[in-house]
Amino acid sequence: MPSASLVFQSVVLGVLLGGLYALLAAGLTLYFGVMRVVMIAHSAFLILAAYLAWYAHRETGIDPLLTLVVTVPLFFAAGVAMQRLLLTRLRPATLTMMSVLLTFSVALTIEGLLGYAFSGTQRRIRLGYSSAGFEFLGARIAAVKLIAFGMAALALLGLYVLMKHSRFGQALRATIQHREAAQLLGIDTDRIAGYGFGLGLATAAVGGTALALDTTIYPSLHWHWIGPLMAIIVVGGLGSVPGAAIAAMTLGMLQSLLQLELSTTWAQTVFYVALFATLAFRPQGFFGGRLAQRF
């Protein structure tokens, strides 16, 4: 039986990890809400952002956090372009299936290009504060993990404020809830959907930069992220942001606690166990509403 302080340490790490999961799952939820699209390439863009942060740091020595100034607008634009130029051109009747394949092909392309440009070597950013950390009630917390969590929390908060307290957010939520009704109210739903998609991809930019701070990255890493993220949005109920956040926190914490007893790879299976259990017993997820019922 691990000691109490070790358990507490795991809980803290689980919360820090869960924050990042929650941000990324929020992005996936946005795509799903706007287009009913499951975006397999989300985690590929996440790794792409991490590589961009690593590359900028290696070439110029700037702090990886500064790359956000470039990557966030870039990813937003890429998201809008992807929605406008690719996804809207698929046939509506088979959109859900075909969009999965299309985003899957984007993920493969990104992985292949990353492997070609930077080789399959594992990369890691070395920062002045990489090893810095502090004690908190007996648990040791690395500064970079806390920074990553802070970024995720800030981005999520920003997303929340934008969705709830701006005209754009209202239009976006209306588009998600009922597209025709939103059109009748004079909302340009096609444009709003594009922006919603861009917003989702921007979360991958933030998440990727946060990931680059304290993780070793390699091109095929995105498969290790997409599985857990998919599990999170299904457990949380497709289309529900709070559901995804709660599921992200719970599963992140469980994974962290299981690592005390099991190896890292076995601990990761908790996501898949949760996924299969959810589908077998409660296919609409635990927090999903009417939207999730249909999938």
Added chain:
Amino acid sequence: MRTGTLLHVGALVAAVAVALSFPSMAPSPYEITVGIAILNFAVLSTSWNFVGGFTGYISLGHGAFAGLGAYGTGLLVTKAELPPFAALFVAAALVAALAVPVGYAALRVRGASFVIVSIALVLILLLVFQSWASFTGGSRGLVVPRPFPGMLRSEHHRTFYFLFAALLAVALLTWWIIDRSRFGMGLKAIREDEDKAQSLGTPTFAYKLIVFVVSAAFTSLAGGLYALWFGDLDPVFQFSILSGAYMVLMALLGGVRHLYGPLLGAVIVGYALEYSKVEYGDTPLHLVVAGLLLGVVVMFMPDGVIPAATALLGRFRKSGETSIREVTAAELKQRHGQRDGNDGTDGSDGSDGSDGSEVRNSERSGSGG
């Protein structure tokens, strides 16, 4: 129709003759291995097409069943010391049994969630087979002894060429029989409009589950045969998300609604893969090529080469309406939409239930085909 049938049979006999005489005409054993690789792809994507083509449920994780079949066969031979071909069928039976609970969980949900589960299946098995090294050999790999120990290498390849060809023939025949049966009709009804099929009394869930299990069993046989032929297994290649993606790519490229669609796709993609391996070696660019090719097929040719070619041919013939049954819900929706001056691209599935009424015409047929 009479000359059409004759033409069909003639082409089939010619194709079989070419396929069977290929090993004796091949200049070196290498060409035979390419042929085996293509046949293996053809069996895999035809097996995938039992689910993908009939029901429209797209599984990206069928590589998992191939990997399980391969490892199941290998482990039964090495650990339980079963004869190789008994192991092959026992492994397929075990995989089919495993496919029941997997299908039960995966097929309860539609569309997106199904794909998620199929991907998760590959990822979870990769984790398990890598971590459980004491049993599976982990990343060191698993060596499967050859089924015919005394045989020369070229003779070994030739034998397996015919074994793969036989398996392909059985898979194609099964697909053809299902395609013409009442069962197949029910499956296609699921593909076009699942709610409607259910309300008309089709036992949709049971149908989906049965065809899922059949598909898993065939995929497992292909994987097991590969294990016996190749003799060396590695979790990274057996449980790769890429192998599942190749199956989808081949089937879509050829045309999922056609018996020979996946076979044609396998010939094209399999040959292209071998060619690029010889010319360019193993660089990450093959991922880019596979990704771009899949993207192009999904965007511009979602029905595949065969329908595109038939449509081209149809222009030269007198344009006759095809059987109503073969018109997809999507096409009907589009026609219907054009009549209303609305191009049907609203993209929202949230408009509850209204999209069911447009496929009424498709049910009255029953002749056709």
